Every structure is written in C-alpha cells, then in structure tokens.
Amino acid sequence: MHTDGPSGKNTSHTRSLSLRSALAIAVLGAAIAIGATLLVLRNQYATATEAALAAVALVAFGFTTYGLLQAVLAFIDTAGERRRHEREVTERRRGDRARQSRQG
Numbered sequence: 693m694h695t696d697g698p699s700g701k702n703t704s705h706t707r708s709l710s711l712r713s714a715l716a717i718a719v720l721g722a723a724i725a726i727g728a729t730l731l732v733l734r735n736q737y738a739t740a741t742e743a744a745l746a747a748v749a750l751v752a753f754g755f756t757t758y759g760l761l762q763a764v765l766a767f768i769d770t771a772g773e774r775r776r777h778e779r780e781v782t783e784r785r786r787g788d789r790a791r792q793s794r795q796g
Contacts (some may be wrong), residue, residue: 708765721756
C-alpha cells in the first residue's frame with residue numbers, strides 16, 4: 693500500500709495484524725492447545741483420536757506462536773510510527789520551538 697506522507701513523500705508500508713487481533717489469535721490458539729492437550733492426557737481415546745487431538749494441539753501451538761510474534765511486530769511498528777510522528781512534528785516547528793542542533 694502506498695500512501696502520501698505529510699511531507700508529500702510517497703511512503704510504502706505493509707501493515708500486518710493489529711496488536712489486538714494478534715493477541716486474540718495467540719489467546720485462542722493457546723486455549724485450543726491447552727484444551728486438546730488436556731483431552732489427550734485425561735481421557736482414554738483410540739490411538740487415531742489421540743493422534744488427531746495431538747495434531748490439533750500442535751497446530752494451535754503454531755497459531756499461538758504466530759500470534760505472539762505478530763503482536764511483538766505490531767508493538768514495534770506502533771512505537772516506530774509514534775517516533776516518526778514526533779520527529780515530523782518537531783521538524784515542522786519554527787522559531788524558538790524549532791529543534792536545536794546538537795553540538796558535541
């Protein structure tokens with residue numbers, strides 16, 4: 693997706709999941725993984741049924757991992773956007789409120 697930034701520049705950002713939806717996927721995956729694991733451990737099922745439940749638990753664990761990774765990436769993206777916005781606001785200031793140059 694290409695969008696015009698405040699300075700008129702063309703910026704390219706591909707957004708992934710939002711923090712809220714990524715955490716929802718992680719929580720749902722964890723609940724399914726825990727539920728399937730408990731069913732296998734507490735009950736006596738046929739071997740095929742236990743294998744299917746174990747496969748469901750493994751896939752749900754994968755979704756949990758995916759959701760957590762996407763949540764971390766969304767958090768980093770949010771912090772980066774906030775920092776970029778603050779920098780743009782600072783660079784637009786004039787006079788006494790302008791950014792002071794660093795002298796080291």
